Amino acid sequence: MHSVICLFGAFIAAAVFHPGSCVQTVIGLYGETIEVPCNNGNNKPDGLIFTKWKYVKDDGSPGDLLIKQALKDEATVSATDGYKSRVSIAANSSLLITQGSLADQRVFTCMVVSLTNLQEYSVEVKVYKKPSSPVIKNKAKELENGKLTQLGECVVENANPPADLIWMKNNLPLVDDGKTIIITSTITKEPVTGLSSTSSSLQYTARKEDVESKFTCTAKHVTGPNQVSEAETFPIHYPTEKVSLQVVSQSPIREGDDVILKCQADGNPPPTSFNFNIKGKKVTVTDKDVYTLTSVTRADSGVYKCSLLDNDMMESTRNVTVSFLDVSLTPTGKVLKKLGENLVVALEKNASTEAKVTWTKDNRKLDKQPEFSTLTYSDAGLYVCDVSIEGIKNTLSFELTVEGVPKITSLTKHRSNDGKHKVLMCEAEGSPKPDVQWSVNGTNDETSYVNGKATYKLTVVPSKNLTVSCQVTNKLGYDTREISVFSLFEEETKKPEKNEDGAEQAKVIVGVVVGLFLAAALVGLIYWLYIKKTRQGSWKTGEKEAGTSEESKKLEENNHKADV
Template sequence: MIRIILLAFTLGSVGSSQYFITEPEDVTANIGDEVILKCVVGDREGILQWTRNGFGLGTDPELPGYPRYSLTSDLSLKISPVSDQDVGEFQCQIGAGDTSRPLRSKPAKISVQLPPGVPVILGGETGVISVNEDSIEILECESAGGKPAARIDWRDESGKPFKLDMVDTRTMKEDKNQTFKTISSVRYKVERAMHNKTVICSAINIASTESKNTKVRLNVMYKPKVSLGINSGAGLIREGDNVILHCEADSNPAPYSYSWRKNGAILPGELTPYLVVEKIDNSFHSARIDCEARNSLGSDTAGKSLTLQYAPIMVLQPRSVTGKEGDEVTLSCGATSNPPARYIWFKDSNPQPIEFSDKIKILVSEYSVGTYRCEAVVEGFQNAESKPAVVSILEKPRIGTVETQFGYIGEDLEIICPVVSKTQSLNITWYYRGRVLQEGGKYLMGRKSEDEKIESILRIRKPTELDFGEYGCRADNDIGADYTSIQVQIRSNFNILEYLPFIGSGVAGVFLVLIILLVVYCCRRKKPENHLISMNSEKPIIRASRDLSNKNLDLEDGYRPNIIDIYGNEPSQDRRLQNVHPEFAGYYGNPHLNSRRDEDRLSSRSSSQSTLPPALESWSRPPPNGGRRSLSPNASEGVDISANSTLSSVLSGGSRSSRYSI
């Protein structure tokens, strides 16, 4: 009651003085919001003005210069939209009136909340960050300008939180406008599955209507991961197929080299992701094929064993066997193939199979002996046939004929005993002077075998004179035995009998050569008929011009032709031509071997009026009537064959010798 009385007294004493009904309050707003600072004055007499941070906004109700500011009907300050420039203290002031003193409201603070800036991932300015597989990496994202400080989150492109090992977030205040910068660091282990994945950093605070994001793509670098592929359809490979193997490598960066191995051995020249095998053969069956791809971070290898279907190949041949009558023997054969082969046995030339197994048991008898063979069968491939094997009845061994054998004293000596046996199971015993020789010391024993032929060899080291003489060789088996004596003699340094065959062969060869030379010599000395032979000027010319129709001329009947050389001289009577047929002429450097008839001599003299000798003159002018010249083996000799048609016809037969030009 007392307070009411005092208030009434006061109001009565002051009169109607102006006063604040509502004063502005502190406001927190977001950028873009609308803010109204209330200032309601009762009994206002003075002029109203708003101040910001102590500076007046002016008394003009339109508030020129402040387009976002306006006064409401009750003179409250309306700010729309709010920006970060509006941060500060605002005050409502009323000027003094006639009866009122000036008024100032309490200051009201406007706090503006700012959304964070667009975050930035350090190192990801290009949008890509390259990292290595299995390494520990750190991503750092920062967002500035937020008020209050932003919250930063990490996620992948699907919106799921990014797989992180550790997150570290720190905030710092910026002095300029009292905003905040938020930095978030994450540590993670790089996995191959992260390659080409997008990492998103988002920043948000209470001033944000939505988060602000930035993103980078992870380029994970990793070594090759290799797998091996085959273009064989369902995986079935047949012998003779063309096969391509593909080395599929997942790596970043791509491999820069490839290599191929077969059973651990490198295949030279194969440097591409593809291995092409043309007409694949059975050597690849069960073979391990490996491919290696390499890049800058390392290498990886993948491989597999190939399964190949291929024709049978006989690897176990049946062997001939000999047994006693009534014995049971077994023949076996085997082939490698895929799939496994079936086996068929045949006997002799009979096309009917007798067994369907890889083994056949035979009871030795006169009816079962013969030749057996087996075939390996794989469907779709050619059969493989074994070599023939002979089943025979055991007989006693036979020792072949042995000639006397020779050796030198002091030089190792080998004595050979040839044995024929259908089986290798036999005993061979050596004897010397009635005693059995045992292997050891100076005696070495061995044998060589080829089919049914066996050579037993007794080797004597550095024999003395006492080691030469008669040796015995005995071969025996379950059926019987055979024995022979072998004479071993000392070989002299030179034995004419040993070399006699060679000497005889040499002498026969020499005689054969002499006979051939004699025949050739006689043939070359044979003189042709009706030939006219001219020699050079230094040798006599022999002409035979007697009647050629007389074929029975003989110097023995008393005919003696005149012999004249080319110079017209007659030789003495004791040098007359003997035993030469008048139709033939020959030149051997003897002037007496010139036979001619008288009329031919006269014709020759009349035609030799030239200053040149006849032999030279014939080369100084062309032959008459277009005749031909024939050159002798000596370049200076020739024959004129145009004058005698009979001679010309003889010459046309082409007979010639190494000493004549005919």
């Protein structure tokens, strides 16, 4: 590190006057070799005889260090003090001083002598020493809220020039305001080495929020870069200002649960003992901050409190609600009823909050609670009721069976698609499922039973006209119905009809028409006899059979009208 400082004055050497001589400044590092340049290397003029280095002693007197003849390779050391073993000359005529120390902070002069001239170049040497890393010592064990307290002392050692120290909080510099922040710095010099140590003490007024604050000390020095101490945090003591009661339990709280009441205070150090108000009864806990309610019931619902031992006014309250759900259903289990009877379904519930109710029948959701004024077979099934509040659910159910005497609702017949069989269908209602008995044998019997309705199918090939009966039976009774079935062979000899029912209808129509013709003929016959009798009666009057021609003509006209 080099710089040039110009000193204005007069210098007389070898009868040569040199006005305006300049002094160059060189920075050396403590403990290392210091290189002092001679006119920045431009020091070998023509006719060079020798180069000489000298210095100014502490008492201001001149002292010689070494001389190097131009024609010799080695320099001759003339120093007799501490420089004797520490100085040498470089190829460019620079002075080399090993193990630099603060004692080397002085002016050194390079004298260059040639056949025609003599020149001197003065260089001032300064020696810098980087300080040790800053350390915070004598740290406070804790800080008190609102009280000015000695926080600590920051120290750096063995520096030249002395280092500057800056206190930081959360990476921001602290400024001495003479009241809440007071910073005092001192510099001491080690008598042997001459190196300086800097210490800085900090008095600080803490606040509660400083419990998380990080304090550091930064050392600034010309050798750079800045050095930062380890961060320090401090506990902040302050009295309790707020108490908080917490309910530690799963939500919602249900009957049978354990509930932990936890009391906390914001003081530092925090209180370790508390008073709990348990349903109007004071309970003191020591060296802990919790109280446990075991196997709570709905009667434990209410307001709970906790407070400081020495200040009941510093308290906190919480409302504890124990959830419960009581449900009863009428009827339950297996229910057996008769067709047409009524059934009353009653659901009673008692809950800590409004309960949600859902009904299903055979896993299908119902819109509302079932009502049965007149039971039908389709009402039978498994009914499930789910009643719930947050965290609690109860499920109740009943299985309804509706029984009734079997009754045939329909007995029909039709020809099969291929025209070779007769298919009989007997439909009935009843529960338990009715058994069927046909009066004729058949094949391919098929049976279905849904919601109390049974369908029985019988396929037959009648060789003659039959009257077939269907009888359905269960443990409660039976029912029978008959149907006429015509022979397939007899039908084939006649004009094929669409089905037997259609043929019978055609026969009825023909009978009606024939009856009408017979009735008309009978009326005509009666009328004819009446007219004939009337004519015979006129003959019985004793009048003449033959009248006038005019009377005979009129009589014929009347008879003609009567015939029409």
